[in-house]
Amino acid sequence: MSQHTDTTYKPTSPNSKLDFASVWEYAPAPESASHAEIKEKYDLFIGGKFVKPAEGNYFKSMNPATGETITEFAEASKSDVNKAVKAARKAFEGEWSSISAKERGKYLYRIARMIQERAREFSVLESMDGGKPIRESRDVDVPLVAAHFFYYAGWADKLEYAFPGKKPKPLGVCGQIIPWNFPLLMLAWKIAPALACGNTVVLKPAETTSLTALKFAELVKDAGLPDGVVNIVTGAGETGAEIVNHKDIDKIAFTGSTGVGKLIQRSLAGTDKKFTLELGGKGAMIVFEDAPIDQAVEGIINAIFFNQGHVCCAGSRLLVQEGVAEKVIQKLKDRMESLIVGDPLDKNTDVGAINSQAQFETINKYLEIGLNEGADVYQSSCSIPDNGYFVRPTLLMNVSQSNRVVQEEIFGPVLTIQTFRTADEAIQKANNTPYGLAGGVWTDKGSKIFKVGSGLRSGVVWANTYNKFDPTSPFGGYKESGVGREGGMHGLGAYLKF
Amino acid sequence: MSHLEVLKTYKMYIGGQFPRTESGRFYKIFDKEGDLLANACLGSRKDVREAVKSARGAFGGWSKRSAYNRGQILYRIAEMMESRRSEFEKELGNIGFTKKKAEAEINASIDRLVYYAGWTDKYQQVFGSVNPVASAHFNFSLLEPTGVVGLIAPEESPLLGLSSIVAAAIAGGNTCVVLASEQFPLPSIVFAEVLNTSDVPGGVVNIITGKREELVEHLAGHMDVNALSYTDKLPTEMVTKIDELATENIKRIHKNQIEDWYDEDAESPYFLTQFQETKTTWHPVGF
Missing domain, CATH: 3.40.605.10 (Aldehyde Dehydrogenase; Chain A, domain 1)
Known part of the structure; x- marks a missing residue:
């Protein structure tokens, strides 16, 4: 049953699926390009x-x-x-x-x-x-x-x-x-x-x-x-x-x-x-059972779909504690359904175009690798434009640490999901790539943030947030x-x- | 009564133990008169690998020691060195140091250890930062040790140079693999004995003796060594080789040319922070 026709949920209810599409429609809201002068x-x-x-x-x-x-x-x-x-x-x-x-x-x-x-x-x-x-x-x-x-x-x-x-x-x-x-x-x-x-x-x-x-x-x-x-x-x-x-x-x-x-x-x-x-990077976001789940889901969306996932510090790996894995993944899927993929110049667009044909091919190559490695692929059912390079927001589940899609930077809107039981296991998995640019921790417990944060071998740690930048904030790997x-x-x- | 001197066997220092080189090879070390002093271990690639493994194993524990504790341990090394003066004097005398020069070398080495002992709980305050970001976040940058560090000890300063580079690396929570002075390796082994009695956990400092020409590339090319530093002017081909091998794992290479180890420029918190990575943490501020 597609959620688009399911009207039993209110869009703002905390326990519901997010469903904007069946309640209201987005009219196109294009930013005018007439003001920008481009020479030949x-x-x-x-x-x-x-x-x-x-x-x-x-x-x-x-x-x-x-x-x-x-x-x-x-x-x-x-x-x-x-x-x-x-x-x-x-x-x-x-x-x-x-x-x-x-x-x-x-x-x-x-x-x-x-x-x-x-x-x-x-x-x-x-x-x-x-x-x-x-x-x-x-x-x-x-x-x-x-x-x-x-x-x-x-x-x-x-x-x-x-x-x-x-x-x-x-x-x-x-x-x-x-x-x-x-x-x-x-x-x-x-x-x-x-x-x-x-x-x-x-x-x-x-x-x-x-x-x-x-x-x-x-x-x-x-x-x-x-x-x-x-x-x-x-x-x-x-x-x-x-x-x-x-x-x-x-x-x-x-x-x-x-x-x-x-x-x-x-x-x-x-x-x-x-x-x-x-x-490059292959940032891991560690979501603990005591995390504020809705905030974490929003953060994950921003971590991997911001700028089509073309972000060196993207949170491209989700490590979620077993007890909340099902819930987090369901909420993530629901939230992904509400993402608008399309015209970059439209002010409603959440995910724009893949930067080039070459990158489009790279991402698709990795999706194929993921499939061959046995991943379960989930993609948002959103519509995408006929022309140009677009990739639907994607989850790769049932992956393991040694898979190429877990180890290598894909640089696209593709998130791998693994689960963990203990904090030590999460830290080990997070650190187990050649990269060390960024990582995320989601928990409501302050002491856990510092302990896990200090265990991550990465130049940036975003705790209960992700993909934030500021000129005063040092960045690097x-x-x-x-x-x-x-x-x-x-x-x-x-x-x-x- | 005559007493036949019991000669000391100089071995290497790996993982808190004093093993011989696995290769079974040796090279001869002579005193200033050209008489045989000792057969030193001619370390091999496998010894380097063992040493890196020990250093990696010790990294987690050492880097998580409190700054205060690391400071105390560095200070303890200085204390132990003080109590072994006569041994160092003898070692340095053997390789041509006058009594006065040997004393100066030992004094300076002890002072240098105390200098870095003092930095352990201060560099974070001087070089870390709280960053006033424009959004509702608390944001701070701390220094964390780079990891396993390779150190090519200076050829001509077998005690002061050696203790300077080791102290700067371990003060900040790194563990290290040192290639001792090829020509004068024996003081480094006495230094290892000092370390071994100074509460320095095994594996934090590992010392390999042997040929620079042979061993440097194994250290530079090792995928589990995060940084490499040297203070001598190395031959151009060796420099290029080190740089090239370093690219395999984006190893950090630090070339600090130091000619006079007594100079005040030879001690600096920047020798400590070069083996640090800056980690920046963000957290939202809100109810």
């Missing part, structure tokens, strides 16, 4: 100017929700990267180092303010180019971008307070390579602390989501930042490799998969380049989830020498 194609941003790529190549960028091409980006070759590094070096040795730390901070404040002014435009573009729901780009990504610049702006003239007994100095030119899941936010995580510490940057956005980075370049120009302090080069892996291997870059900051992170670390072997890596921290006072260390 974008050049590279080097030395304060938009310049054509040396080899004249451009690649198309697609809206993953519709399959339509929205613009083209320049493909930066070796000589373009070289030019960008030269511009960054010149700025570092010249104007950027000659202005006071206070003034440096004021540029960042200015950038923060301009992002707030143009927040709506950035949000719309982020959703069009990357497929994330407008509600998330509007309420999470873009506000956090502004907050990040605002936070690090204030550090520029206070750096010595963060490192007692040390005299911090900037590193020089930083090469930064960012992923497609939070394009503008990852740019902010990289550029804000780098600039606050007095460095200059060459940043490469992901090839499927470069639009907001180039819009940011326009903003940098408007803000009057000295030429060459921020350089943006677009392209795919080869462009990234040119940055990693460039001899005149002092530091590499990378966010992306553990596989690519290891390749980068290997390329840097034997060099004096510093690096920080923000890599243990083990194979990466090296270094971003955010907070601890994030400064990645961009300074002593």
Whole structure:
């Protein structure tokens, strides 16, 4: 019996299934894209100017929700990267180092303010180019971008307070390579602390989501930042490799998969380049019998379906204590039924489009692996658009610790579920992957939170909450989830020498 | 009455025991006159693996000791070292230290242990943070030990350098596998005897003697070693090899070049915090 026709439940009753669809209908609520200007194609941003790529190549960028091409980006070759590094070096040795730390901070404040002014435009573009729901780009990504610049702006003239007994100095030119899941936010995580510490940057956005980075370049120009302090080069892996291997870059900051992170670390072997890596994860959420179950279910939904599960710290494994497993899973299924999957620009949408065809294929490959490993697959019965890349919210049950779907990062809206009896068992299972980025604990007992939290070998612990971010809050991994921290006072260390 | 000296057998230190190398190999250690001092263990890959296993086994318990307790144990190492002065003087004398220099080396080593003993319950307050997030959450960052740490001891500072690097690693709750100075390994074994009588749980510090060239890569490539540090200037090929092997498990590599172990820059809380990971915890605030 489909719940859509079952009217015996009230939608707000605590013991009922959630059933919004049969009580009221959602009318489409599209965010207008008319305000956002997209050029036909974008050049590279080097030395304060938009310049054509040396080899004249451009690649198309697609809206993953519709399959339509929205613009083209320049493909930066070796000589373009070289030019960008030269511009960054010149700025570092010249104007950027000659202005006071206070003034440096004021540029960042200015950038923060301009992002707030143009927040709506950035949000719309982020959703069009990357497929994330407008509600998330509007309420999470873009506000956090502004907050990040605002936070690090204030550090520029206070750096010595963060490192007692040390005299911090900037590193020089930083090469930064960012992923497609939070394009503008990852740019902010990289550029804000780098600039606050007095460095200059060459940043490469992901090839499927470069639009907001180039819009940011326009903003940098408007803000009057000295030429060459921020350089943006677009392209795919080869462009990234040119940055990693460039001899005149002092530091590499990378966010992306553990596989690519290891390749980068290997390329840097034997060099004096510093690096920080923000890599993959396979976050476990431990739900105890004494947890506030409804809150936990909401938290799990946010942990795995936020941003289509394209989140390195996603809570992609649920470990639920046996006594409440049935109840939690039932409530989870009910809640999943109420998720709206569809047009990223619709303000009602909960889960948007999968970022690219490649990622769509990866997720489907893992669903197949899960099936072959014997998992019970449950998917929401929601409708999904005919065009574009969409995956229904999915649960994989009856899985075991050694299954690939439990060990490997899927990076999609797919949650594995395992049960446990004792806290020690839960901690062991949670820690039993090569990753160590984030974990969650759900219980009403404070002492248990601290005990379990300290047992988790991960850089972030969310207790009775999940997927929360803030510029003041350090973020980063243990083990194979990466090296270094971003955010907070601890994030400064990645961009300074002593 | 004449007394034939009973020579000491120098073995390695693994899991709180003093085993010989499983390989049965040895190498000769000579004094400053070129006379044979001892046959030291020529440690092997398997010894490194055993040592890592012991270090991993000891990590859970050691990292959960209270900071106060770790401080007391480090202080206890200093006490024990003080009581074994004459033995260290003899060891250092054998390898060419004058009496005065040996005394200085021992004094500095004891002081360094006391220095890090004092940090155990303080670094968290200096380097941790409470983070004023904009949402209704309480958010704090604590430092936690990285795990099992590989230490390549300095070749030329067989006691002060060794005790400095070990103290910085274990003060923060890590356990370690040390490759002793290849040329002067004997003081490291006396140091192990000090550790063994200082309430340091077995496996927290493991000391392997042997050839750096042979053993470094086994340590750098071991999947259960979380970090590796060295203070000597190593040959470029070795550096590259270490970096490459480290990528297998994203091992943290710390190169701190230290030439003068007496220098005030040779002791720093940053040598302790380099073996720490920052963990940030969030909790909602509400009724």
